[in-house]
Amino acid sequence: MKANILIVGVGGQGTLLASRILGALADLEGSDCKLSEVHGMSQRGGSVVTNVKIADEVKSPIIGLRDADIIMAFEKLEALRYTNYLKKGGVIVVNDQEILPMPVITGARKYPEHIVEDLRERAGKVIVVPALAIAEEIGNLKTVNVVMIGALAKNLGIPFEKIDAALKAAVKPKLYEVNRTALQRGYDIG
Amino acid sequence: MKKLMLGNEAIARGAYEAGVKVVSAYPGTPSTEVSECIARYDEVYAEWAPNEKVAFEVAIGASFVGARSMVCMKHVGVNVAADPMFTAAYTGVNGGLVILAADDPGMHSSQNEQDTRFYARSAHIPMLEPSDSAEAKEFTKLAFELSEKYDTPVFVRTTTRLAHSQSLVETAERREVPLRPYVKDVSKYTMMPSSAIGRHVAVEAREDKLAADVNFFDVNREEMNDPSLGIVCSGVVYQYVKEALPEASVFKLGVVYPLPFGRLRDFASKVERLVVVEELEPFFQNQLKANGIDCEGKNLFSKQGEISVADIRLKLLGEKLDVEKQDLPVRPPVMCAGCPHRGVFYILNKLKVTVSADIGCYTLGAQPPLCAVDTVVCMGASVGIAHGFEKAAGREQSKRTVAVIGDSTFIHSGITGLINAVYNKSNITLVILDNSTTGMTGHQQHPATGLTLKQEPAKILDIVALCKTVGCDSVRVVDSYDLAEVEKTLKEELAADGVSVIVAKRPCALLDRNYPAPCTVSDCRKCGMCFKLGCPAIEKQADGSAKINASLCVGCGLCEKVCKFGAIKEG
């Protein structure tokens, strides 16, 4: 397996767990893998990026401009912000959720309209996932990240059993069941 | 079996395997997780110290008495620890002593972009720099060996990208290292002029020997390939170089101080063009040039920020990427919904005072819409700066000046500034934002939280009693959420002469997450007051009215207090 996956979102959305599930997946595949994360900013609400690189041999842990095969975005504006990192024809898996940044909250700026259309112009393929709505149905808002992983896995052509095993390896046992439901729901619509 | 590990976790693992016995540190991004990871090993004593200087001295003590010890800090922490560090280079060690110093090119989470490699050179302390997690572990073990072999503290330097990236690591068993016998030796451990003169000679001799020996270290590695381009690099930049220029010849430095000039000269003679690719200062480049090895470097790459693969391809291959200019609303980090600091900054902004602030989550009080910070320099500086304002501009200025500091930062280095203010008859007002944690760096314990790094119960430093004891004229405690009380107390203390301390108490909103129900808005009069709080849960609708995002609101009630129209109700 070979992929550069850029996970973007808003601090507090659980991008770290998502990257760790992908790390566990690389481990199961026996591939080399490097992850690069953002730490130490306890405050929520900032733009955050996590890099996941899987290949036979990975050098730099960082995904550069025009270097990502896939962008997995937990928030729409963040998807748009990082499109310069996508390779020509790359895939964007985007959560259909808007979180207003401070300049929008204070009325200094407007939240961009037509983001999904803009993404479609810039990517080979865009998959929109109503991850928040699904997480609400499941009854656990923290599962947004795992719904997204499900949708991503389907698009990477990863068999469900495999991504399920990676999930199991990455989450605490008592959280596995609810997250498995989330994974399945994401996989089904991916 | 190989396991994915964070660079910081791998350093902790390396120290563990090397038989480290004592680790002391003060948190600081991107070094914090080293201590957090090592605290999980029962065989290792690990602690949070109140600051880096103390941590360093603890590690020196452990080393003198014969144990392998380590001290960890971010780059600016090295400034704080520099005093014991420079002289520890003279005393040398007994048990191996390793200094983990984490630089932050690009300032992901720092107030400056200093390059710690210069400390290695000016203090005459050797420095290793790993390029991935596997090396992070191995280099840490090597650092302990070199420390004992050459009788010197040894630096392991990381940068943010190494510290916070995960890659595969093969673990090994811990090797227990018994205490080396401690023998009283005034000429070595008692640094006063008569003995230090001799030790200075020893330092130079050791450095000369090491400078010769590093030419034979296999962590300094030549990778000959196409001779038309030779690159000198170290750390994570090596990975960028290998990805950007797979054809180039590379000299990878594992020891970044002292440099292996013999081998570098040999490498330079074998390549047609020699380029140093290093982040921050031209540390290698200038030394190569001073040793008569001609090279390029900072004529191509910036001294600011990080270097990327794309940068290297652009500068050395002329490959330009096609990227689009964007103008999107930025998304800076903000104080969390319910942050106890928010109300205090709201009042400071309302009172239009000058605020000498400090370093922590509350530094975000500088940003719109709060905009209530005038100065931030380094940890602890808020107190001294306010005192300097008063001594230079007088009482009229100090009636409009407030110093603001967090609890962890106050203990780190604010207390000495406060003692100075009392001693020198200042008239300052200091607010200590006591949120019962070191929030900024990810919620570490400190001497006033009642728990240690190993999560064991500890005595609780009484900040109020401490301020009284040092002689402050007034010490008052307020609830950070009680805006009226915060405002009234601030006004009274600004008017009062002498040194006043106001301890604003409320735990960080992320500590205990049993939140009350979210607030709601009805019949909003669009006056805009609540937006001035900068709470991420309060959203401005297109028609100018306020809406509270129930999934973010933690029901702190601040907005209810600022709404004069009673439009906001607690849930």
Ligand SMILES: Cc1ncc(C[n+]2csc(CCOP(=O)(O)OP(=O)(O)O)c2C)c(N)n1
């Ligand atoms: C010398 C030094 N050491 C460490 C740091 C990293 N650092 C930044 S703020 C901070 C502490 C913040 O804690 P506190 O003052 O309690 O404020 P809070 O973030 O909890 O609001 C630390 C450790 C630094 N900037 N400088």
Ligand code: SF4
């Ligand atoms: S982590 Fe705590 S102290 Fe820091 S911004 Fe959030 S609530 Fe405030």
Ligand code: SF4
């Ligand atoms: S109560 Fe008001 S100020 Fe507090 S978190 Fe909720 S919206 Fe923000």
Ligand code: SF4
């Ligand atoms: S303060 Fe009250 S009336 Fe004014 S905008 Fe906010 S909710 Fe509306």
